Amino acid sequence: MKRFLWPLAIFILLVGFLAVGLNLNPREVPSPLVGKPAPAFDLPVLHQPDKRFVPADMRGKVWLLNVWASWCVSCREEHPLLVEMSKKGVLPILGLNYKDKGEDAQRWLKQFGNPYQLSVVDADGRIGIDYGVYGVPETYLIDAEGVIRFKQIGPITPAVLEQKILPLAMALRK
Amino acid sequence: MRRLLVLVLLSLFVFSSMANENKPVDIQTEQRIRQLSEKLRCLVCQNQSLADSNAELAGDLRRQLHEQVAAGRSDGEIIEFMVQRYGDFVLYEPPFKSTTLLLWLGPFVLLAAAALVLVATLRRRRRAAEEPALGADDKRLVERVLGSAAPRREHDEGTR
Numbered sequence: 001m002k003r004f005l006w007p008l009a010i011f012i013l014l015v016g017f018l019a020v021g022l023n024l025n026p027r028e029v030p031s032p033l034v035g036k037p038a039p040a041f042d043l044p045v046l047h048q049p050d051k052r053f054v055p056a057d058m059r060g061k062v063w064l065l066n067v068w069a070s071w072c073v074s075c076r077e078e079h080p081l082l083v084e085m086s087k088k089g090v091l092p093i094l095g096l097n098y099k100d101k102g103e104d105a106q107r108w109l110k111q112f113g114n115p116y117q118l119s120v121v122d123a124d125g126r127i128g129i130d131y132g133v134y135g136v137p138e139t140y141l142i143d144a145e146g147v148i149r150f151k152q153i154g155p156i157t158p159a160v161l162e163q164k165i166l167p168l169a170m171a172l173r174k
Numbered sequence: 175m176r177r178l179l180v181l182v183l184l185s186l187f188v189f190s191s192m193a194n195e196n197k198p199v200d201i202q203t204e205q206r207i208r209q210l211s212e213k214l215r216c217l218v219c220q221n222q223s224l225a226d227s228n229a230e231l232a233g234d235l236r237r238q239l240h241e242q243v244a245a246g247r248s249d250g251e252i253i254e255f256m257v258q259r260y261g262d263f264v265l266y267e268p269p270f271k272s273t274t275l276l277l278w279l280g281p282f283v284l285l286a287a288a289a290l291v292l293v294a295t296l297r298r299r300r301r302a303a304e305e306p307a308l309g310a311d312d313k314r315l316v317e318r319v320l321g322s323a324a325p326r327r328e329h330d331e332g333t334r
Contacts, residue, residue: 026220027220029217029260029261029263030261030263031261032257032258032259032260032261032262033259099230124234125231125234126234128234129234129235129238129259130259131259132259132260132261134217134218134231134260135217135218
């Protein structure tokens with residue numbers, strides 16, 4: 001009896017490990033930037049290229065930095081949700097227009113609606129690298145002190161918004 | 175005419191040797207960048223290194239490598255730059271720290287456990303084999319009961 005108990009125990013352990021391993025998403029790389037100050041940048045604004053924006057301008061506010069591009073297909077997936085959020089005034093959303101062409105980006109916003117307070121232009125993707133961007137869209141929740149509190153890789157879903165982003169933003173506002 | 179030819183050939187030789195003098199430096203930096211980009215994972219196509227990947231981000235990151243090497247940064251500083259942004263995941267060889275303890279030591283622990291089991295099993299088997307089928311007392315008893323009819327020793331061994 002004891003003879004069979006050991007292999008059975010090892011088998012169950014192995015199944016447990018495999019079950020956990022198979023349910024992990026290897027595409028989701030945990031960002032080392034969560035809990036760290038948002039990297040600084042100084043970039044031109046999409047609609048007013050002579051104006052510049054730095055993240056310090058948003059000090060004292062809890063806000064979302066959404067990395068997007070007109071060539072990005074999954075950005076279209078989350079876009080209606082962002083537009084709805086901006087209509088309700090839930091959180092200020094700023095856009096980081098990543099490796100895009102100015103006219104394409106503006107046309108895209110005209111077509112699908114512009115949920116952003118403003119978008120900044122990261123034409124060569126350098127700021128994207130500073131933020132550890134590897135797949136667009138990506139969204140960062142940044143608190144009043146300018147610290148990144150949450151990172152969403154891939155489109156924001158209603159579930160992620162309601163279960164993670166909004167409760168965290170509420171808590172951070174207090 | 176002949177002098178001109180010699181001059182041209184000589185100048186060719188000089189220029190080509192100059193070109194050769196420049197090359198080794200370039201090859202060295204190229205090799206360094208190549209080695210660095212082989213240590214780093216492409217985040218987009220995760221089973222390729224930066225060196226092998228054609229993804230656009232991999233190109234951008236290779237450009238970063240070039241720029242930082244040109245700026246005179248050390249390999250350690252460049253790796254640190256990548257880890258700060260993309261985490262340990264960007265490294266093909268995970269660092270040795272508390273969260274990766276199981277990863278690094280696990281195989282050795284398993285090996286040691288397997289070796290212990292093997293030694294224990296072998297010992298148990300040898301003990302079982304060494305133990306005579308009949309003890310000395312048993313043999314005396316057999317001889318007393320059966321007397322001369324008791325099998326001889328060689329025979330006894332043979333049937334065992």
